[in-house]
Amino acid sequence: MVTVFGLGFVGLTTALGFAHLGYEVFGVDVDENRKTLLKNGKLPFLEPHMEDILKTHINRDFFVADDVKEAIKKSEYVFYCVGTPYGENGAADLKYLFSAIDSTIDAADDDKFRVLVVKSTVPPSTTSEKVLPYVLSKKRISQKFGIANNPEFLREGHCWKDFIEADRIVIGCNDENSKDMLLNLYKPLGVPIIPVSHSTAEFIxxxxxxxxxxxxxxxxxxxxxxxxxxxxxxxxxxxxxxxxxxxxxxxxxxxxxxxxxxxxxxxxxxxxxxxxxxxxxxxxxxxxxxxxxxxxxxxxxxxxxxxxxxxxxxxxxxxxxxxxxxxxxxxxxxxxxxxxxxxxxxxxxxxxxxxxxxxxxxxxxxxxxxxxxxxxxxxxxxxxxxxxxxxxxxxxxxxxxxxxxxxxxxxxx
Ligand SMILES: NC(=O)c1ccc[n+]([C@@H]2O[C@H](COP(=O)([O-])OP(=O)(O)OC[C@H]3O[C@@H](n4cnc5c(N)ncnc54)[C@H](O)[C@@H]3O)[C@@H](O)[C@H]2O)c1
CATH class of the missing domain: 3.40.50.720 (NAD(P)-binding Rossmann-like Domain)
Known part of the structure; x- marks a missing residue:
């Protein structure tokens, strides 16, 4: 099972894409208005074909979660697709990402292995120098997390096709467990999957x-x-x-x-x-x-x-x-x-x-x-x-x- 944080262009496409591949997916967002629209099968932005796909999956295998704890509890994969807007001096602002990671760590109350996947665009070295140390410093001893990233290349206006017929899937990992889990997750797409280091994936x-x-x-x-x-x-x-x-x-x-x-x-x-x-x-x-x-x-x-x-x-x-x-x-x-x-x-x-x-x-x-x-x-x-x-x-x-x-x-x- 998969939880996706952030239901914008990237997150909604990812969530519906995984639902389409046969997984059960929970979507989490902080925007209540967006959540209500999605629950009613309505798109909060313009994107060709996506509303029909949403209607096919909503409340069947894609659920807009009100209870984050429940979603995380059931999930082995947690994807972060939140915004990474301009920060100070043009650097990427990572506050939404860290806030979503905080919610995950708060919610995971067992010793199940989960892979936390940064799909948001973050500058090279962010996963290894910021995300990984952050998770390690916050996590409780019993919690088991793998940290990966998986940059998204979709174009607005072509989101669905770019996900389903992706020309390449790049996964940045530093542990075999996370790598194998992500290779398995994406395997049904039948497209080239390239495992590389955290920073290489971000750089690509x-x-x-x-x-x-x-x-x-x-x-x-x-x-x-x-x-x-x-x-x-x-x-x-x-x-x-x-x-x-x-x-x-x-x-x-x-x-x-x-x-x-x-x-x-x-x-x-x-x-x-x-x-x-x-x-x-x-x-x-x-x-x-x-x-x-x-x-x-x-x-x-x-x-x-x-x-x-x-x-x-x-x-x-x-x-x-x-x-x-x-x-x-x-x-x-x-x-x-x-x-x-x-x-x-x-x-x-x-x-x-x-x-x-x-x-x-x-x-x-x-x-x-x-x-x-x-x-x-x-x-x-x-x-x-x-x-x-x-x-x-x-x-x-x-x-x-x-x-x-x-x-x-x-x-x-
Ligand atoms: N839009 C694109 O074409 C595109 C393509 C590739 C990569 N990206 C990258 O993907 C990321 C997301 O982009 P987008 O266009 O989908 O953004 P978006 O603004 O459309 O969506 C982001 C969503 O995250 C939600 N959010 C913020 N904080 C949250 C939290 N703590 N928990 C749950 N949800 C939260 C927001 O409410 C919003 O719905 C960015 O890093 C962007 O650079 C975007």
Whole structure:
């Protein structure tokens, strides 16, 4: 049996994934509203296909636990999928992780062996230097825990497929018992499972995310160079770059494309966390430093491009508020940064539309003064200039709305 702490994108997918594989799964969350929604078969966020999968498993083999003690008592596996947001100096904040570990240690009142698995993204050396000593210092003599980590590579919008058809499962272990248990747990998936050391597993996750961030910052800088030189069809240039057979048919080329800078929950905080961790360990990474700086400046560049040649009393229309299409996630979304930059430049009349993320944006950025519109055409009609900030497919239609200037910040038209 499995207990999963944190029922967000990663935790809910993990919990339902294990239920799908035939295990009995308990889900624990501190957010009561989220728990109530899940118990009623409703998703607390937008994720294709997931609500149907939830409805299949809820109260059959996936249970949203009110009694953590009962869940831990029955479980051999405890997964931590809680948030690891920005902490001090860009380091990962581990307070949610330690709080979930505390709940586990409080609840385990027998001598059963349990493997505690950190699935949250944590910087290399966290498991061996922080989690393991913490558990050893807190645990009672009778308690038996193995400590492992198991980084998650899923993408929002593709959570289920990325879990069920994972291209690799990485497990970081330092004891044979935990390793064997995790190999057995994941075996039914029939995908490659790679056991490595704690820190190697953590590092593999950051290798992946920082490479994606680097590709994005590289692309944005190249677009800025092209803009400065002038006379260059930037979208075409990148599309031709993608025709190089060495890209194969992989999705990586989507990251080698300019836009509004990387956003969302993971790339910004993970890039900063690895940079911060490396400095703490005595090495200052130059490439990552510039990747972060380049990304921080994209909103400024994009905002200047949007308001070029229009007076401050005119209305600017923003199409797209989520950090990427097919998602209502507005965490670290470029739209918020761009709107703030426009405000700082003196442009206060801004209207916006997003197919799914307007409520989330309103709630998260209550300090941003925006007129929310019912559709893209209304934004177009009200505005002097219109900027496409999120690459929703439906915004392609904006090109046919009329003669107004459309700043295609996503190079999608
Ligand atoms: N979102 C992604 O695409 C993605 C992909 C790979 C890895 N990750 C990593 O996985 C982790 C979780 O990300 P997410 O997007 O699922 O986060 P999320 O914010 O969607 O979900 C986290 C959940 O943890 C709950 N929580 C917080 N403290 C808790 C506690 N003590 N006990 C129980 N529940 C608690 C929150 O209420 C929330 O529901 C992060 O470390 C993230 O970096 C995320």
């Amino acid at each position: 996750k950051y290798l992946s995310n920082t490479l994606l961030a680097t590709l994005i910052s590289y692309s944005n800088e190249m677009a800025q160079i092209a803009d400065a030189i002038g006379g260059i069809d930037i979208a075409k240039a990148f599309r031709v770059l993608h025709m190089d057979k060495r890209w194969g048919d992989c999705g990586m080329r989507a990251y080698a494309y300019p836009g509004c800078g990387y956003g969302g929950y993971c790339l910004p905080k993970d890039t900063c966390a690895l940079y911060s961790q490396s400095i703490q360990k005595g090495f200052t990474p130059q490439i990552l430093k510039n990747v972060i700086e380049t990304n921080a400046n994209v909103a400024k560049t994009v905002a200047k491009k949007i308001c070029k040649n229009i007076s401050r009393d005119k209305t600017i229309g923003i199409l797209g508020l989520s950090f990427k299409p097919e998602s209502d996630d507005v965490r670290d979304t470029p739209a918020a940064k761009i709107i703030r930059e426009l405000n700082a430049l003196g442009y206060k009349n801004i209207c916006a539309y997003d197919p799914v993320a307007m409520d989330e944006f309103k709630a998260k950025y209550a300090d941003i003064d925006l007129e929310y519109c019912k559709d893209a055409k209304t934004v177009y009609d009200k505005s002097e200039v219109i900027a496409i900030v999120t690459a929703w497919e439906e915004f392609k239609a904006a090109a046919g709305f009329g003669e107004k200037i459309i700043v295609d910040c996503r190079y999608m038209l």
